[in-house]
Amino acid sequence: MTDLSQYLPIFMFLVVALGLSSLFVFLPMGVSRLTGSYKPTEAKLTEYECGFPAFEDSRSQFDVRFYLVAILFIIFDLEAAFLFPWAVSLGEIGWTGWATMMLFLFELVVGFAYAWKIGALEWE
Template sequence: MLNTMLGNYFPILLFILVGLAIGVLSMLAGWLLAPNKPDAEKLSPYECGFGAFEDARMKFDVRYYLIAILFILFDLEIAFLFPWAVVLKEIGWFGFVAMLVFLGLLVVGFIYEWVKGALEWD
């Protein structure tokens, strides 16, 4: 029984090993075959075609992170909506109401952020 169970997972193990081998071999081939001629121009910091003006470790406004988190949140919402739309006929009214509650909570959270002024750039 143990041998049969391990045999069922062998294709997954083989897939992982082949994927790792392809990744490692391609990186190794690039490292071995690519020309390596560093000079001052190649080793200098690069920022949009010209030298950096300031230190690269400057502080970012926290609003950028807030917008990024909101983007991820609503992106995940779409990831939940697609499978829900596919199986809507099978899950019936319960699934419909559950998704309405989910979307309602997201809308309430978005309105809260908006009213608190977290999305203002002034």
Template sequence: MSEIASGYLPILLFLVVGIVFAFIFVGAPILVSGLTGTAKPDSVKLSEYESGFPAFSDSRQRFDVRFYLVAILFIVFDLEAAFMFPWAVSLHWGGVEAWVSMMVFLGVLTLGLVYEWMSGALEWE
């Protein structure tokens, strides 16, 4: 039985070290800022940040869908960049097939961008 338990010792050690690091990097700054910081909200801190909507308003308020459309477009093109880096690094292993598949991928995304542009989704009033 002790041979089986000794096999799980590295996993237990890994979990303990992970929990300790989680407390050091997440819990300790929260604890220190709570003890030393002051909460003094003013009009600048409570103003709108990125969305342009009031921070504390009715939760059933209607939102402009264009904000979310631009956010989704940003995510799509951010993922495009995330897919292109590993593809560019491993291009010499994939050969012509990898290049053609990425060009098809980029073509579909380009068609999507052209469609969004022509339909006026990127125009802001």
């Protein structure tokens, strides 16, 4: 039979973490209700977006170029995340690592040129 007592510290940690997180979430809500600071009005219960009331349906579709720009941003953000460790370890990985990164950057430049060519970056 397996000795489960070795898992007791992990179980205690999870119970304490769940208890504290619940306390930090629900205690302020309860205190605000008890002290009277919870006074909903029509203005407090309305939707709030960018400082002005919503003027369209919340389910309206965005232009696909919005998503293309977002994806391009993520790709180039990840590229920067790959460049830092590559630059730090360049002395150890040698010419093979350098050539591999140049191939990676070339692929990104080709993709960027393609996106530029089809007009994905132009906003009307």
